Amino acid sequence: MKRRGKVNFLTAVIVVLLAFYAVLQIPVVIKMIYPLYFKETIIKYALEYKLPPPLVAAVIKTESNFNVFAESGKSARGLMQITPSTGKWIAEKLQMDNYNDDMLFDPEVNIKFGCWYIRYLYSNYNGNMTLTFAAYNGGRGNVDKWLENEKLSKDGKNLDQIPFEETKNFVNRVNKNYKIYNKLYEWN
Numbered sequence: 001m002k003r004r005g006k007v008n009f010l011t012a013v014i015v016v017l018l019a020f021y022a023v024l025q026i027p028v029v030i031k032m033i034y035p036l037y038f039k040e041t042i043i044k045y046a047l048e049y050k051l052p053p054p055l056v057a058a059v060i061k062t063e064s065n066f067n068v069f070a071e072s073g074k075s076a077r078g079l080m081q082i083t084p085s086t087g088k089w090i091a092e093k094l095q096m097d098n099y100n101d102d103m104l105f106d107p108e109v110n111i112k113f114g115c116w117y118i119r120y121l122y123s124n125y126n127g128n129m130t131l132t133f134a135a136y137n138g139g140r141g142n143v144d145k146w147l148e149n150e151k152l153s154k155d156g157k158n159l160d161q162i163p164f165e166e167t168k169n170f171v172n173r174v175n176k177n178y179k180i181y182n183k184l185y186e187w188n
Contacts, residue, residue, distance in 0.1 A: 027184070030180075030184060031184060034061060034177070034180050034181065034184055035061075035065075035066055036057055036066075036181070036184075036185050037066045038060075038066075038079070038107050038111060039053075039057075039185075041107055041108055041111050042056045042057055042060070042111060043187065045111050045112045045114075045115040045116075046115055048112075048115065049115040049116055049118070049119040050119060051115055051118055051119060051122075052178075052182070052187075053187045054178055054181035054182040054185065054187060055118075055174075055178050055181075056111065056114070056115055056118070057177075057181040057185070058174050058175075058177035058178035058180075058181050059080055059114065059118065059133075059136070059174055059177075060079045060080055060111075060114075061177045061181070062170060062173045062174050062177055063076075063079065063080055063081040064078065064079050064080070064081055066079065067079070068105060068107055068110075069105055077101070077104035077105055077110070078104045078105050078106070078107070078109075078110035079107055079110045079111060079114070080110050080111060080113070080114030080117075082104050082110060082113050082114060082117070084101040084104065086113075086117065087099065087101060087103070087104050087113060088101075090113045090116055090117060091113075093116070093120075094112075094113075094116065117136065118132060118136060121133075121135045121136055121140070124140070125143075126157075128157070128158065129175075130158070130159060130171055131143055131147075131158075131159065133170065133171045133174050133175075134146075134159060134162055134167050134170075134171055136170075137164075137166065137167045137170040137171070138162070138164050138166075138167035138170075142164070142167075143159075146159055146162070146163065147159065
């Protein structure tokens with residue numbers, strides 16, 4: 001009986017120690033799931049375009065999971081998934097003479113363009129983050145149409161429903177990822 005008591009006590013101690021160790025490792029595991037690459041570039045352009053850096057990281061996580069060479073079926077490229085047509089338009093707005101579509105795979109260019117575009121949409125939609133990210137994913141034209149549809153927007157200024165499932169999921173994932181990146185990393 002004494003031996004069984006010692007075994008139970010040792011088992012309990014081991015379980016407690018393992019649980020304590022697991023709790024200490026949670027941030028390490030979470031950071032593996034929510035990596036952060038290009039932090040300096042994210043901060044640089046987020047601040048230049050007056051955006052919270054964790055929000056930019058959240059968009060990158062949602063769009064490409066930090067894959068520099070990500071390319072969608074619609075030819076959106078790079079970390080923030082900028083399409084060539086949008087890239088060309090942004091390059092014109094930024095008066096970038098030497099732009100070519102392959103530059104969208106360059107993290108510096110892609111993050112700069114993505115931040116500029118988010119700021120553009122944010123200003124266009126009067127600071128409404130839901131509309132900003134719905135437009136980032138689903139297109140400005142679609143969001144403008146949705147705002148005119150009384151079934152989707154009662155007041156014409158906010159969306160009560162997002163009819164594209166992909167866009168609705170995108171907005172939700174960006175919001176979730178923003179909260180995680182905001183808490184998980186230091187942004188100084």
